[in-house]
Amino acid sequence: xxxxxxxxxxxxxxxxxxxxxxxxxxxxxxxxxxxxxxxxxxxxxxxxxxxxxxxxxxxxxxxxxxxxxxxxxxxxxxxxxxxxxxxxxxxxxxxxxxxxxxxxxxxxxxxxxxxxxxxxxxxxxxxxxxxxxxxxxxxxxxxxxxxxxxxxxxxxxxxxxxxxxxxxxxxxxxxxxxxxxxxxxxxxxxxxxxxxxxxxxxxxxxxxxxxxxxxxxxxxxxxxxxxxxxxxxxxxxxxxxxxxxxxxxxxxxxxxxxxxxxxxxxxxxxxxxxxxxxxxxxxxx
Amino acid sequence: xxxxxxxxxxxxxxxxxxxxxxxxxxxxxxxxxxxxxxxxxxxxxxxxxxxxxxxxxxxxxxxxxxxxxxxxxxxxxxxxxxxxxxxxxxxxxxxxxxxxxxxxxxxxxxxxxxxxxxxxxxxxxxxxxxxxxxxxxxxxxxxxxxxxxxxxxxxxxxxxxxxxxxxxxxxxxxxxxxxxxxxxxxxxxxxxxxxxxxxxxxxxxxxxxxxxxxxxxxxxxxxxxxxxxxxxxxxxxxxxxxxxxxxxxxxxxxxxxxxxxxxxxxxxxxxxxxxxxxxxxxxxx
Numbered sequence: 001x002x003x004x005x006x007x008x009x010x011x012x013x014x015x016x017x018x019x020x021x022x023x024x025x026x027x028x029x030x031x032x033x034x035x036x037x038x039x040x041x042x043x044x045x046x047x048x049x050x051x052x053x054x055x056x057x058x059x060x061x062x063x064x065x066x067x068x069x070x071x072x073x074x075x076x077x078x079x080x081x082x083x084x085x086x087x088x089x090x091x092x093x094x095x096x097x098x099x100x101x102x103x104x105x106x107x108x109x110x111x112x113x114x115x116x117x118x119x120x121x122x123x124x125x126x127x128x129x130x131x132x133x134x135x136x137x138x139x140x141x142x143x144x145x146x147x148x149x150x151x152x153x154x155x156x157x158x159x160x161x162x163x164x165x166x167x168x169x170x171x172x173x174x175x176x177x178x179x180x181x182x183x184x185x186x187x188x189x190x191x192x193x194x195x196x197x198x199x200x201x202x203x204x205x206x207x208x209x210x211x212x213x214x215x216x217x218x219x220x221x222x223x224x225x226x227x228x229x230x231x232x233x234x235x236x237x238x239x240x241x242x243x244x245x246x247x248x249x250x251x252x253x254x255x256x257x258x259x260x261x262x263x264x265x266x267x268x269x270x271x272x273x274x275x276x277x278x279x280x281x282x283x284x285x
Numbered sequence: 286x287x288x289x290x291x292x293x294x295x296x297x298x299x300x301x302x303x304x305x306x307x308x309x310x311x312x313x314x315x316x317x318x319x320x321x322x323x324x325x326x327x328x329x330x331x332x333x334x335x336x337x338x339x340x341x342x343x344x345x346x347x348x349x350x351x352x353x354x355x356x357x358x359x360x361x362x363x364x365x366x367x368x369x370x371x372x373x374x375x376x377x378x379x380x381x382x383x384x385x386x387x388x389x390x391x392x393x394x395x396x397x398x399x400x401x402x403x404x405x406x407x408x409x410x411x412x413x414x415x416x417x418x419x420x421x422x423x424x425x426x427x428x429x430x431x432x433x434x435x436x437x438x439x440x441x442x443x444x445x446x447x448x449x450x451x452x453x454x455x456x457x458x459x460x461x462x463x464x465x466x467x468x469x470x471x472x473x474x475x476x477x478x479x480x481x482x483x484x485x486x487x488x489x490x491x492x493x494x495x496x497x498x499x500x501x502x503x504x505x506x507x508x509x510x511x512x513x514x515x516x517x518x519x520x521x522x523x524x525x526x527x528x529x530x531x532x533x534x535x536x537x538x539x540x541x542x543x544x545x546x547x548x549x550x551x552x553x554x555x556x557x558x559x560x561x562x563x564x565x566x567x568x569x570x
Contacts, residue, residue: 003445003446005528006528009529026445030507032448032507032510033445033453033483033484033487033489034453035445036447064484159319160311160318161288162287162288162313162320162321162322168318173464173540173541173544174541177458177462177463178462179458179463179482198318198349200540200541200544202318202319204318222315222317222350225317242290243291255458255485256458256459256485259458259485259545260544
């Protein structure tokens, strides 16, 4: 919760239902999404502790604005400042008789430093389970290689191969969220092939040898595709995927992409498959 | 289908299953996604007609690259050229004994001209049922007001109101696809309020009076939010939405946004509600 009205309504709802709701006070340390400013935490924590029907459980500070900062020194510096502020706050709350049982926050992009900081006792990292292009490219906060492997891929089927520049697969806007980086082609097409959505149900897989032709064309993308097809001096790439081939894509941003699927197909170590339903798919709406 | 291999595999599959599959030949008139060039249509149509297990049903040409062209003269000109080519092709196919029963294509962005052209006998318009920001802004091809009203909205709940510049609602990247224009705020917030995603489960609803403050800040968006909060000369907007209020959003691009939901809540003319499942949600994957 991040305001008094929420605390009061939740307390009333808990009392009406004859139950107890455990609550953490949400703190804004710079993401500016939800959360109270640090100097107002104690007041809201006290209100929570004193409201019948509620149990004051602690504090939460998700530092969303820091997770993907590419400059590692900047990411570390911002996190160090936030951790210092949070540490002081934990002390202030303790002195006021409001010691937080739970100090929850952190994420995949900062988890080593979150742990080393010694303030959080719960880390909210989730993307590390599967990873994605965004986290792979921004790197681990300690500057070392990620200890997490890419573990989730989209199996796109090639459905049309009518152009020299690209083949078309069935993984478009309904199969991959485009809020983050584009999906990365990791197998099933020549090294360096690029995925680009071509509508709701389709995407192009551009051949790496054709990127120069397309870039030279600038805005007239469609014209460049036609020109390449009609130019006898440009051969059809022999190693392009064929209709029915699977092209494996690494998602750009894992969370909203998983949200597009009802189930994950999981490969066991023994080579068997299991289907895991995505239970939480609708829970955030 | 758009190549001989597909036609042969579909024929074999139909024969193996003891059934007949009706097939249209897909034509590329500039979208460069799927489809054969016009000059190859007759060959593929003949192969389809002669393949046991298949029934040659006609031709399809979806002009995806034309639907949203904002310059109406350019949209009309491109469509006229495509229609002329398609019309000639229908004649050629007829002369070759391959007259297409079905000539399918067209869309919301061109439907009046699609009909007037007299070539299509099936129009693939779908977005017109609900409309969206993208189609509203690009306008009808005849230059008149759309005869279709906006008919689908996202009900976002305000969950946090800690900043002068914006409130935060629960409709983020998992509730609205961001491949197209941002969602438009149509009710529940002051006129001119702007929706911007703030992660997987959240979005900001920026107050119209605060857009100047934010624009002046340039890249330091977070700093501008803090500065406004701390500047006593900037009042808290009295008409900002409150926690629990519903803000109504018009989707930017309807197709991949509907794909995020399992059901639509439909308001009957008598004021009652019905829940319509989104049956096709997974069918394109």
